[in-house]
Amino acid sequence: MKFGIVIFPGSNCDQDVIDVLSQTMNQQVVKLWHKDHDLQGCDFIMLPGGFSYGDYLRSGAIARFSPIMQEVIQHANRGGYVMGICNGFQILTEAGLLPGALLRNQEQKFLCKNVYIKPETKNLLPTSLLDTNKPYKIPVAHGEGRFYTDADTLKRIQDNDQVMFRYCSHDGLVTPEFDCNGSLDNIAGISNEGRNVFGMMPHPERAADPDLGNTDGKAIFESLLAGVLA
Numbered sequence: 479m480k481f482g483i484v485i486f487p488g489s490n491c492d493q494d495v496i497d498v499l500s501q502t503m504n505q506q507v508v509k510l511w512h513k514d515h516d517l518q519g520c521d522f523i524m525l526p527g528g529f530s531y532g533d534y535l536r537s538g539a540i541a542r543f544s545p546i547m548q549e550v551i552q553h554a555n556r557g558g559y560v561m562g563i564c565n566g567f568q569i570l571t572e573a574g575l576l577p578g579a580l581l582r583n584q585e586q587k588f589l590c591k592n593v594y595i596k597p598e599t600k601n602l603l604p605t606s607l608l609d610t611n612k613p614y615k616i617p618v619a620h621g622e623g624r625f626y627t628d629a630d631t632l633k634r635i636q637d638n639d640q641v642m643f644r645y646c647s648h649d650g651l652v653t654p655e656f657d658c659n660g661s662l663d664n665i666a667g668i669s670n671e672g673r674n675v676f677g678m679m680p681h682p683e684r685a686a687d688p689d690l691g692n693t694d695g696k697a698i699f700e701s702l703l704a705g706v707l708a
């Protein structure tokens with residue numbers, strides 16, 4: 479499996495994803511520069527977290543027009559896998575590859591802490607091996623992470639089983655008080671209708687190494703590899 483990690487000006491979680499995929503998961507990984515026009519034959523494209531173009535206008539609004547995004551959009555439209563984490567998720571909604579938008583957090587503050595998320599389906603690559611009854615502890619670090627969409631789109635996402643994760647309590651309660659940023663329906667991650675494009679606000683790559691004291695995120699990388707390789 480060949481992974482391509484897209485680096486935008488302002489990406490800052492690129493090396494974390496590269497480390498997990500290459501060191502922990504033993505996969506082939508290449509860096510793709512935002513000005514590139516070639517995905518170098520990668521099967522799986524990752525858009526990492528950070529502050530692409532300084533989050534000017536809105537998070538992801540400028541990165542979405544980077545030259546490489548034309549190739550990423552074509553790859554996704556051909557059914558190729560694309561996953562965005564945090565700023566990557568924001569870029570994917572701006573590019574129209576995922577529905578909805580990530581608005582400023584309800585409390586209008588940057589949020590940096592561990593939260594719990596619950597996988598809502600096993601019918602998506604990143605959750606295929608996860609336990610839908612288990613809350614996973616994964617850190618968030620964002621100012622614009624409040625998932626929002628219109629009522630019709632929300633219903634479609636729910637009906638099509640596209641909700642990947644919901645924010646919850648440490649014992650798995652999915653209620654508004656455990657929705658760390660005010661996201662609609664506690665949504666922390668979704669897929670597209672074709673189930674080949676994924677986005678999530680929490681950072682599994684920051685929780686995939688025993689040295690960091692938390693390996694809950696590693697299961698997400700194991701899932702997507704198990705699914706891809708199946």
Ligand SMILES: NC(=O)CC[C@H](N)C(=O)O
Nearest residue numbers: 527528564565620621622
């Ligand atoms: N960690 C990140 O990717 C930051 C996300 C984004 N730039 C925000 O603050 O909302």
